[in-house]
Amino acid sequence: MSDRDDLAPGADPERAERARKLFSGPINFLKSAPALQHLPNPTMPEIAFAGRSNVGKSSLLNALTNRNGLARTSVTPGRTQELNYFDVGEPLVFRLVDMPGYGFAKAPKDVVKKWRFLVNDYLRGRQVLKRTLVLIDSRHGLKDVDREFLEMLDTAAVSYRIVLTKADKVKASDLAAIHAATEAEARKHPAAHPEVIVTSSEKGLGIAELRTAVLEAVEV
């Protein structure tokens, strides 16, 4: 699939082209922040990737940047344990932040607690955070643990957008139904963008659309 096959209807074609160029240009790993005091200075816009463990956050970051090994992925939930920062553009235009997943029951309790505090404190307190992408597995749709997370974002007035992942694992008819149901729910959340983006990192579906959506969040 070419990078421009799946632009959303109504997407600004100039922004889409800027997004395509940025995401195919220099993108560099900046740092891994295990605690808030290790965050970079808040001087650039940030876009964060959140969602349950194993939902495909790191894979989506790799698909967006078209670089396989940029963010570490794993079949074992809980791979990402810090806030991982990536610098997009030279000169720097914005930063992507790959976050630890939530809702991972098998990790030791104190580890889970540590991630939760890190993620929640980051999301609530970060002035330069322009938007959080909340990833939801297309096979499962929104679960209660996701709803709790969305409510936390609503309360903190963090602008967010829901992204369905792993669309290649679902039949087209089921995917349409889950897309509609997820959008209906998104519209009830005050801080949510009303449109949900459907993606597959495996097949490249929705990736160009998401690149444009990221840049839109940075530029508005």
Ligand SMILES: Nc1nc2c(ncn2[C@@H]2O[C@H](COP(=O)(O)OP(=O)(O)OP(=O)(O)O)[C@@H](O)[C@H]2O)c(=O)[nH]1
């Ligand atoms: N079929 C399919 N599998 C995917 C897709 N995206 C991710 N996966 C698989 O899902 C598993 C988890 O992917 P990750 O990207 O590591 O998930 P994560 O959300 O970063 O996980 P944590 O860092 O543990 O929270 C890996 O085995 C990926 O290969 C997709 O679009 N399609």
Ligand SMILES: [Mg+2]
């Ligand atoms: Mg990860």
